[in-house]
Amino acid sequence: MKRLAILPLLILTFSIHGNAQSKKKQDTEAIKKMCGCYEVTFNFAETFNYSKDSLYKPSKTKTDKGLEWAQLVENDKNKISIQHLLQVGSPSKPHIVKHWRQDWLFENTNFYMFNGDNTWNYVSKPKAEVKGQWTQKVYQVDDSPRYEGSSTWVHVDGKSYWENMTDAPLPRREYTKRSDYNITVRGNRHEITKNGWVHDQDNAKVIREKGKKDELLAKEKGYNTYVKVDDSRCKAAADWWVKNHEKWALVRSKWSDVYGRNKNLALESKVENKLLYKYLFSEDYTKADAINKVIESFVIK
Template sequence: MKQIVAFSLAFLALSLSGNSQEKKQKDQNAIKDMCGCYEVTFNFTETFSFSEDSLYKPSKTKVDKGLEWAQLVEDEDNKISIQHLLQVGRPDSPHIVKHWRQDWLFENTDFYMYNGDNEWVFENKSKADVKGQWTQKVYQVDDSPRYEGSSTWVHVDGKSYWENTTTAPLPRREYTKRSDYNVTLRGNRQEITDYGWVHDQDNAKVIREKGKEDVVLANEKGYNTYVKVDDSRCQAAQDWWKANQEKWAKVRRKWDEVYGRDKDLVLETKVDNKPLYKHLFADEVSEEKEINITIESFVKK
């Protein structure tokens, strides 16, 4: 009888392990389905205002289009990294803009959570909290932190999607125009579709002050569609990445060292009157030593 029970338990464990590995493979496939060349439409509109100021003006509805190449940078069992590149301008002579990056980590326990005013608070979660989950870590154009969150990929009724709500800095379209809030509470849904994928957002514009409860200033809807097109249309972006990937590998290595310190992180907005991306985008900053010094100059002690 004991042998039968032991065999049954072993079979159950093997079955669960197989199911878990199959699920993980589906997750990995969904994440890598976001790679390739896409026609992208960015849509954002403010939906509800909660300001008590009678002169409050909501942000203007914003619709932008572009061609974007999503380059697979790392493809490991527990980590997938995708670099996004915008290809803009004339098709016969396009300009390439290094855009955002997303890293996906399986059962990650280390987090940098945005707290407003260029500060990220380090948090360590238990393994139980993140079991079976993937963390999406999103980075700025200069590979400095932006936002991150952990959730489970869902595959049901022919759909594959991942949902999470987390704090983030103001988006680029806002922080040059708005100073009446300092945190974006981002509700992110990334869903794989038959035409590519969609980034569906329900965001809150939050005023955060120390010692006070958060105040929601307004809500915002974001709906960004990524329509897959032939990879050849993004050839210029692919060529740019081949020519520049070594430099950005050095940048990522330095940031990995900074993140690996596992402590709260506060960054300068500007050094020598320039933001970090302008320093790093300069051709003269290309060697590892220069890159390391430049990034370290933005890290507040």
């Protein structure tokens, strides 16, 4: 009788495990669908402002287009890494720009949460809090940190999407023009579509000062569409990655060492009046020793 009583429990256990594995497979398939060659349209518009300044000027609406290659860099059991490369200029002689990178980690518990002024607070979350979730970690062009957040992929009514809200630095289109706010609270939605994917954003522009309550300055809508095209159109970008992937593996390795210290992180914006990506994009930085030294010079001890 005892053996018969155990059977339903075993069946239930296997069923739950099987469903979890099936769900995780759906998640990984959705994430990897963001790889390939895409025609991208970037759209941003400031929608509402809450400034007390009567002379406040909102950011101009921005629309831009480009061809982007999303290269699968890692495809492990609990980690998927995708490197984005912009292919610009004449199709006959294109120029390749190393763009952002996104890493997806399953049930990740270690976080670097942006807190303004080029600082990230290290946060360790309990396993129960991230069960079944994927962390998206987004990196700058030099593989330094940008923002990250953990949420569950949803597959329902023929849709696959992931939504999260997290603090982030000012986007590149803003930080050279705006100094009246220092935090972008990013509402990110990544949705897989029949012809590619969409990065849908509802962002808040926030002023954060120590000892004060965050002040909302304005809100912004972002809507970036990635329309899949034949991979052959991004051949130049794919070829560039073949030639340069070893160098950037060294860069990622050094950053992994920095993140592995599991403590709050603060970075210099410039060293000897030069941005980090300016160093790393140079042909002078191809060996581990030089790469490690320059990245370490930006880490504030």
